[in-house]
Amino acid sequence: MTASAITRPGERDRLIVKLSQVDWTFCLVLCLIAGAGGLMMFSIAGSSFEPWAINHLTRFGLCFAMMIVLAMFSPRVWFAVAYPVYAVALLLLVAVEIVGDVSMGAQRWLDLGFIRFQPSEIMKIGIVLALARFYHGASAQTARWSWKLLIPATLIGLPTLLVAHQPDLGTAMLIALTGAAIMVLAGLSWKVVFALCGGAMAAIPPFVMFVLHDYQRQRVTTFLNPESDPSGSGYHIMQSMIALGSGGLLGKGYGLGSQSQLNFLPEKHTDFIFATLAEEFGFAGCVTILLLYAAVIFMALRIAALAYSHFARLAAAGVTATFTLYVLINGAMVMGLAPVVGVPMPLLSYGGTVMLTVMSGFGLVQSTRVHRYNEVTSGKGALF
Amino acid sequence: MSEPSIFFSDVNERQGLFHRREILLGGLAALGLTALGGRLSYLQLVQTQRFQKLSVENQFDFRLAPPPRGLILDRNGVLLAGNRPNFRLLYARDKDLDAPAMLQTLADYVPLDEQRQKRLLTEINNTPRRVPVSVMEDMTWEQFSAINVRQPELPGVTADMGEVRVYPFGGAFAHVIGYVAKVNREDLTETGPNSDPILLHPGFRMGRQGIEKALDLQLRGKPGAAKVEVDANGREVRRDTQGDIPPTPGAEVQLTLDADIQNRALEMMGEESGAIVVMDCRNGDILCMVSAPSFDANRFVRGLTGPEYRALANYERRPLLDKAMTGTYPPGSTFKTMTALACLEAGIDPEERVNCPGGWFFGGRTFRCWGRHGSQNMHDAIKNSCDVYFYTMSVRIGPDPIAKVAKEFGFGQIFDIGIPGQKKGIVPSTAWKKEYFKGTENTRWWPGETPSYAIGQGALAVNGLQLAVMTSRLANGRKALNPRLIRSIGGKELPRGDAAPDLPFPKEHIDIVRGGMAAVANDTSGTAYRQSQLGLGEVKMAGKTGTAQARSYGSGPRKSTGLPWKMKDHNLFVAFAPYDAPRYALSVIVQHGGMGGATAGAPRAREVMRVALLKDPEVRERATRTPMPELTPEDGLEGAAPPEPQVAAAQTPRRPA
Secondary structure, rough: HHHHHHHHOHHHHOOHHHHHHHOOOHHHHHHHHHHHHHHHHHHHHOOOOOOOOOHHHHHHHHHHHHHHHHOOOOHHHHHHHHHHHHHHHHHHHHHHHHOOOEEEOEEEEOOOOOEEOOOHHHHHHHHHHHHHHHHHHOOHHHHHHHHHHHHHHHHHHHHHHHHOOOHHHHHHHHHHHHHHHHHHHHHOOOOHHHHHHHHHHHHHHHHHHHHHHHHHHHHHHHHHHHOOOOOOHHHHHHHHHHHHHHHHOOOOOOOOOOOHOOOOOOOOOOOHHHHHHHHHHHHHHHHHHHHHHHHHHHHHHHHHOOOOOHHHHHHHHHHHHHHHHHHHHHHHHHOOOOOOOOOOOOOOOOOOHHHHHHHHHHHHHHHHHHHHHHOOOOOOOOOO | OOOOOOOHHHHHHHHHHHHHHHHHHHHHHHHHHHHHHHHHHHHHHOOOHHHHHHHHHEEEEEEEOOOOOOEEOOOOEEEEEEEEEEEEEOOOOOOOOOOOHHHHHHOOOOOOOHHHHHHHHHHHHOOOOOOEEEEEEEOOHHHHHHHOOHHOOOEEEEEEEEEEEEEEOOOOOEEEEEOOOEOOHHHHOOOOOOHHHHOOOOEEEEEEOHHHHOOHHHHHOOOEEEEEEEEEOEEEEOOHEEEEEEEOOOEEEEEEOOOOHHHHHHHHEEEEEEEEEEEEEOOOOEEEEEOOOOOOOHHHOOOHHHHHHHHHOOOOOOHHHHHHHHEEEOOOHHHHHHHHHHHHHHOOOOOOOEEEOOOEEEEOOEEEOOOOEEEEEEHHHHHHHHHHHHHHHHHHOOOHHHHHHHOOOOOOOOOOOOOOOEEEEOOOOOOHHHOOOOOOOOOOOOOOHHOOOHHOOOOOOHHHHHHHHHHHHHHHHHHOOOOEEEEOOOEOOOOOOOOOOOOOOOOOHHHHHHHHHHHHHHHOOOOOOOHHHOOOOOEOOOEEEEEEEOOOOOOOOOOOOOOHHHHHOOEEEEEEEEOOOOEEEEEEEEEEEOOOHHHHHHHHHHHHHHHHHHOOOHHHHHHHOOOOOOHHHHHOOOOOOOOOHHHHHOOOOEEEO
């Protein structure tokens, strides 16, 4: 296809052209990460696709297809559904609060009879869309500092509080930080940013002391000194660090990780799958995976930077922020740098809802790339 | 303002702002990822060794492997206590396992009735998690393999092959060797050398009696360790046989006992209650030490049921009591050898004659003799076991010289033979009486007590081992031999019994006593002539009969025939052979065996002695088989097995090479 061909009117709307505009290198990297996850699940199941690897890979396949389909939708569509999606997610969070399933001592799941899912996952996309939608219609001046910022603050605050109350501190933090990242990207005044950071820092000790549940406080204190109680609550962190450390430079070999194979490692196929990988493939394997994640993040940021519409670039960047936070928080947790919070390693860990969220987000990112020359505004962008 | 507040300049400003901020946040992301990389390199490259060590500690566990218990052999290497394979069924409780349901399931494979299941359940619940409890021992091969095949469906269950103690001769050595039995709570709380982690091993048994108890630590050996790979729940995943530390087997213990003699001795005791001790009177080795009736030590290894134990404990012939060492009895006339020696030491002429009219009047009462012997010198008095002679002479010398001789010959003494349970007995003397009755009126030795003492009655109490030691010292004639039961422990030989000082008596005196004993067995008028003929030609036995009253005779008949068992006299016999060059000495005690050592003691002594002599090649060379005089029915031996002519060649299981 020549450059002139793509400039023909209507040419960009043809499906085949749209497909060619998808960032296939990006897709390949996603496949590599998910494949690595499947590989590890095959190993810890004792060289068996059952029960995890087969599900993981099937889900990834379905989610991948969904991502491509989502990428075909114009950001205009995303723009239109932004507030409704947010509203539905918020309602579901309230519904969970009232009738949610209690699992592992927390209300996170909503059972609709045919499917059980976590509304907080939809909210991760919803918050990105809603904030992007808001900032699309806001001036630089508004974004910097004005009373109108109460709107994004409320948009972030409500779901954060609801999710934190479930209690799912990890996801609440993720939502809050994603929202904060979008506010910063949209141009929040540095003075305010620093003031908020300072305030947050100051608020942490009283928050830990008075607001957290006992088990959460335990996790935090344990994190500060994991070896104080290696068989109790420090167990997870300690075993994870042992798995990582004992992997050494090249690892113990595929299928030979004693920590994961013999169940010393908790949640070996979900939250701690990175430790499983680290044990069997060592530093080399870990760095490879981290480089793949870095590639995903920087490709996505580049896609955001090249978008014409403010909505699309903010949305794509917001999704990337969520993804980055996942990677950093899970990595820090597995390596003993953060308390144990239920944040999985995206695409690598077993788990359907997170995969769905992340891949929907990447559908938005790819849509941004495919439609990077399109503007979304109809002229009435502002909420007010 | 209804006008949209978006102007071109503003669009550009927003875009520029976004780009700058995005680069910054991208930088932050890069920083975060780099931090993770840094942490990874610290954990995986710098701290590798520390974490690898921790990982190995997680992965591998060392499980105790019990050592095979040391074997116990007789002097010829015949196995007296060994180990046999034992297929065991073990169950270890764990948090997500249902023990009652599992026992129900197991009942399909092995017999487990309701009551046993209930008992096991309490035991399982009292045991820490993941510590196996023995559900069933001695499974058949079929049961064992059935369980093994289905093991994956039976969580918590293991079927393994352990070892269990076995005593091939059952009862013959039960009192000497003792037995092993399950470890109980007291053993575990006990501090000191016994608090060994191996005690917690399922099915481990420790020595409870005799040699098994005395040498428990030596026999036990050192446990090894099996290196196993475990999962986070402590369940065994794999064995790493290369990492095993092999257990050190327990030390092998060789006894001085001879299985053939011991077995024959127990056989000869039949239903009777008593003891037979045989010693080598050249070096003090105990060749036989048997107590009858006995019990099957193997039952104790398995664990006795209540009724079984009560049956043993309540039987009037007391099988659990070691009559060779723990039971003490008046020696009766066998003690006249000591009295005679004491008289000689006191300067009494052995040719001096005393008339025996069948009784002797002293201190206002008549001391009766068992016969009417007429004029007796010392030789005749021993041969005929004449009481009147010894009554007369003992009053002349008093009790203390007798006590002195008795002590020199080992009475009133505990010998260091390596096993517990010996009773000292009593050797009366004026000093003993003063000490024993201290605080009462009766501390004076009455002259009327001496005549009873002289014929081995009264307070005098001895055990079978002491009688055997006395006889072998007499037979040896020179050395104050010490008995030796344990020949070697782990190949290290223990000091022999002839490493002992000489007896402080002139040989001529001892020879007079031995002459009397020879006459007892070989003079046609000796008290045990017929019963003491070995039938080995010139190889002859010398002995001394003894009867110890179990009741007061009063003026009634002395014969025990027809009396209830408990009322009959104890029947004793001591002997050594060959008379001219003594090699073996023995003592026989038959509790309530009836009057006269010849009836119950001597025939048994003769049979046992024949086995000992015929096993000795040098004696065999000398011996010519001459027919033994027929025993008449009244010579006793009720209940004893008939003599076996080819005892020497008796088949005994040999220890596997």
